[in-house]
Amino acid sequence: MPCFYRLKAVIENDPSRGPLFKGHGFFMYLREFFTKLSKSGTFPYGFSFDHHGKSLFVDSADRVDLWELERINGAMEKKVFLKDLLIITVLAIVMLGIGTELIPLTAPDEGRNASAAWNMLSSGDFLTPVFNGIPRLIKPPLLYYLMLPFMILLGPCAAAARMPSVVAAVLMSLILCSFGSRYFGRKAGFWAALIWLTNIHVLLESRSAVPEMTLVLFQTLAFLFLIEGTGLTGKERSRGKVYTAWLCAGLAVLAKGPVGFLLPGLSAILCCLLVKGLKGMIPFLKAAWINMGPLLFLAIVLPWYLAMFHIHGHYFLEEFFFRNNLARFTGAVEYHPYSFWVVYLPVLLAAFWFWHPWWLPSIKCFFIKDNQEKDFLGAVFLYSIVVILFYALAANKLHHYLLASYPGLCLFLGYSISRGGRFSLLQSGVVAFQGFLELASGIYLFLAFSSSTELPFMAFASMFMVLGISTILLVLSRKEGTLWAYLGRGFLFLVILLSAAYSYGKVYAVDRAGYLMSGVPSALYREEQSALIFYSHKSLRVLKNPGQIEKFMEGKIIGRIYGSEKDLPEVFQPLEKEYRPRVIWKGMNDGHRSVIVELKREDLIDHVPSCK
Numbered sequence: 046m047p048c049f050y051r052l053k054a055v056i057e058n059d060p061s062r063g064p065l066f067k068g069h070g071f072f073m074y075l076r077e078f079f080t081k082l083s084k085s086g087t088f089p090y091g092f093s094f095d096h097h098g099k100s101l102f103v104d105s106a107d108r109v110d111l112w113e114l115e116r117i118n119g120a121m122e123k124k125v126f127l128k129d130l131l132i133i134t135v136l137a138i139v140m141l142g143i144g145t146e147l148i149p150l151t152a153p154d155e156g157r158n159a160s161a162a163w164n165m166l167s168s169g170d171f172l173t174p175v176f177n178g179i180p181r182l183i184k185p186p187l188l189y190y191l192m193l194p195f196m197i198l199l200g201p202c203a204a205a206a207r208m209p210s211v212v213a214a215v216l217m218s219l220i221l222c223s224f225g226s227r228y229f230g231r232k233a234g235f236w237a238a239l240i241w242l243t244n245i246h247v248l249l250e251s252r253s254a255v256p257e258m259t260l261v262l263f264q265t266l267a268f269l270f271l272i273e274g275t276g277l278t279g280k281e282r283s284r285g286k287v288y289t290a291w292l293c294a295g296l297a298v299l300a301k302g303p304v305g306f307l308l309p310g311l312s313a314i315l316c317c318l319l320v321k322g323l324k325g326m327i328p329f330l331k332a333a334w335i336n337m338g339p340l341l342f343l344a345i346v347l348p349w350y351l352a353m354f355h356i357h358g359h360y361f362l363e364e365f366f367f368r369n370n371l372a373r374f375t376g377a378v379e380y381h382p383y384s385f386w387v388v389y390l391p392v393l394l395a396a397f398w399f400w401h402p403w404w405l406p407s408i409k410c411f412f413i414k415d416n417q418e419k420d421f422l423g424a425v426f427l428y429s430i431v432v433i434l435f436y437a438l439a440a441n442k443l444h445h446y447l448l449a450s451y452p453g454l455c456l457f458l459g460y461s462i463s464r465g466g467r468f469s470l471l472q473s474g475v476v477a478f479q480g481f482l483e484l485a486s487g488i489y490l491f492l493a494f495s496s497s498t499e500l501p502f503m504a505f506a507s508m509f510m511v512l513g514i515s516t517i518l519l520v521l522s523r524k525e526g527t528l529w530a531y532l533g534r535g536f537l538f539l540v541i542l543l544s545a546a547y548s549y550g551k552v553y554a555v556d557r558a559g560y561l562m563s564g565v566p567s568a569l570y571r572e573e574q575s576a577l578i579f580y581s582h583k584s585l586r587v588l589k590n591p592g593q594i595e596k597f598m599e600g601k602i603i604g605r606i607y608g609s610e611k612d613l614p615e616v617f618q619p620l621e622k623e624y625r626p627r628v629i630w631k632g633m634n635d636g637h638r639s640v641i642v643e644l645k646r647e648d649l650i651d652h653v654p655s656c657k
Contacts, residue, residue: 129231133222133238137215140242140539141251145211146204147546148252149556149576152634155254156575157181159206162192163579172352176575178584182361183369186349187299188256201582203556206254213262214251218242220262221455224269228278228421229460237459241451243535246396248542250445256300257445263297265452266290268309272424275332277313277320279417284336291338295345302370306342308435308449312428319427320420376440385437392444393433396451399534400458401479402472407461422460429453476516484513508541554632556580558607558641561630566601570594570608570616574634577607591616598624603645605629610638617642 150156161174161181174181174189191209199205218238225234241247250258267290272278274286290309297305317329353361372378381388394401413419429450436446487509494502515534559580568586569577578585588594588606594616598604606613610631617626623646630641 125231126226129222129226129235130219133218133235133242134215136239136242137218140248140535141214141218142211143539144543144546145207145252146202147543148203148550149553150203150206150254150579151553152555152575152577153573154575155203155206156577156579158184158188158254158256159192159201159203160575160579162189162206163196163201163582165189166193166196167582172349173356177573177578180357182353182357182364184256185299185302187296188254188259191259192254201579203254206579207252210251210253210255210258213258214247217258217262217265217452220266220269221452221459224421225456225459228418229456230463233456233460233463235459236462237455239532239535240397240400240455240458240462243399243532243538244396244451244455245398245538246392246444246448247451248539250448253445255445257448260297260301260305261448261452263293263300264305264309264449267293267297267305268312268428269425271309271313271333272316272421275313275317275329277316277329278421278424282332287333287336288338288341290333291342292345295342298342298346299349302365304370308432309428311435312424312431315431316424316427319423373441374439378441381441381443383442385442388442388444389433389437389447392447396447397454397458398479399538402475403458403461403465405471405475406465406469407458410457410461410464418460422457425453425456427453429457480513480516482513483509483516487511487513505541505545508538508545511537511541549633552633554630555634558630558632558639561641562605562607565603565605566597567605567607568594568597570606571612572608572634574607574639591619595620598644603643606642606644607639608642610640613640613642617644620644 150159157176161176164175165171168175171190172186174184174186188209191212192206195205195208196202199208218241221241222234222238225237227234269290270286270293271290273280274283274290276282294306294309297309299305313329313333314326317325321329353365368378373380376382397404410422413422429452432450432453433447436442439446487506490502490506490509494506512534515537555574555576559577559582562577562581562585563583567581567583568588570588573587574585585607586597588597594606598620608616613626617624620626624644627643627645628640629643632639
């Protein structure tokens with residue numbers, strides 16, 4: 046560290062020496078003087094500066110003490126930061142990693158993704174993802190590649206398929222802690238990570254075998270390193286950070302598609318316009334583009350896309366770019382044509398349910414005096430708004446699209462909480478209203494579904510009632526320590542969520558159904574159960590009508606059909622003369638009961654001879 050900082054440390058430790066250095070001209074002169082002296086690494090012996098009879102530097106012994114003080118302070122700061130990261134890591138593993146195997150893989154997305162990854166591993170074709178015997182070209186392959194090492198270690202199971210999302214969510218909590226601590230202080234970074242870990246939507250999506258959590262990780266890193274590397278946050282420009290931003294953008298594109306590059310880039314441009322104005326746009330574009338970063342981005346992205354175009358031609362372009370990206374955004378193909386108020390607003394309210402009392406107090410964050418804090422906080426908040434508005438303009442909307450906006454909102458709330466104090470009357474009112482809604486919801490679920498044994502309504506009812514009572518109790522204690530009580534509510538939600546997951550997993554039981562379908566000729570009736578395809582480790586034909594069932598059973602001694610309990614009994618009535626249908630499995634799928642019916646030729650059934 047330059048000698049100027051050692052001199053500054055001495056001044057700060059002894060306030061009586063400070064007034065002499067209030068003049069900026071004299072202070073800058075000392076900085077230049079000591080910087081020149083420090084080039085050799087040590088001060089000249091015998092140098093002294095007296096002020097009120099006190100000397101800053103007298104002999105080499107004092108200089109050794111200053112070096113030791115500086116070393117100890119730096120080591121202590123690093124030790125405290127590593128301690129925070131260790132605490133966040135343990136909490137993240139507990140909050141996000143436990144319970145990944147309680148519910149078998151669900152349909153349709155989890156089963157398709159896991160099945161495509163397992164097919165890569167079993168077939169040896171690591172270029173073309175294949176699901177149920179058909180190339181799956183609507184998603185890039187990064188999620189499948191990340192699943193492969195876990196499937197090698199753990200086998201084809203739900204935990205292996207969901208582990209990339211778990212790891213990405215854990216890393217995201219560490220990133221929030223790191224960046225929040227650097228710009229806003231240790232407390233803000235710590236709370237930003239805790240808000241992420243108690244986000245209800247994150248608790249659910251981190252246990253899903255989908256690419257969204259991986260996309261959020263690399264998208265957020267691309268944006269943060271881009272604005273920091275180009276100097277938009279007040280930090281010194283760094284070409285290495287710009288390279289890292291391009292690297293993360295390339296991985297984001299391999300995770301989900303062009304949106305992985307579009308959203309960080311668009312947000313960074315808008316951030317530059319707000320911070321630097323039009324005059325700063327050209328330096329920003331030069332710093333971001335005139336380097337080796339774009340070539341690194343292309344080296345990551347192009348190989349797989351070019352390989353797919355070479356193998357599948359225009360079919361790949363039509364499936365991936367037009368049908369899955371452009372058509373979804375414009376509404377030419379309607380998958381989920383919902384409005385913002387039906388999907389996104391309820392999801393945002395539910396995701397940050399534990400932290401709503403701090404939204405209104407966070408408004409004061411827009412009036413920060415520190416320029417570096419203000420620039421970074423404004424940048425991450427702008428990024429969250431851009432993500433929300435971008436997906437709000439899309440014709441098709443899914444709840445997990447909003448995940449990319451959460452890191453910025455967590456940093457925003459973490460900064461607000463770190464600067465806050467006691468609860469206000471308004472905050473207490475918000476908490477009381479939340480407790481009333483939680484308690485009322487729990488009582489309604491208990492009364493409406495008390496006789497239900499198939500779905501875990503009782504677990505959810507108890508969850509809401511306990512949360513409601515604890516929330517009302519929080520109103521009685523308007524202290525800063527209430528924040529830790531909110532963190533405890535997050536743990537409580539996790540415990541009851543895992544209990545409900547265990548209950549639902551036993552009823553769903555599609556993994557056991559896959560085992561029954563794996564050993565004999567099997568098919569699906571009218572619906573594609575992707576998780577069943579994964580657990581059976583083979584392609585399953587979808588039969589649309591009873592006539593196709595008859596053709597499927599021609600020449601077979603035994604066969605098994607999966608479908609809805611309402612549809613299958615009527616279908617098998619014409620076949621009862623030749624086959625004896627028998628239900629061998631029952632479970633739940635999307636809220637309705639599903640069954641596996643075994644068909645066996647009647648003339649081949651062994652009859653027990655009568656005893657004489």
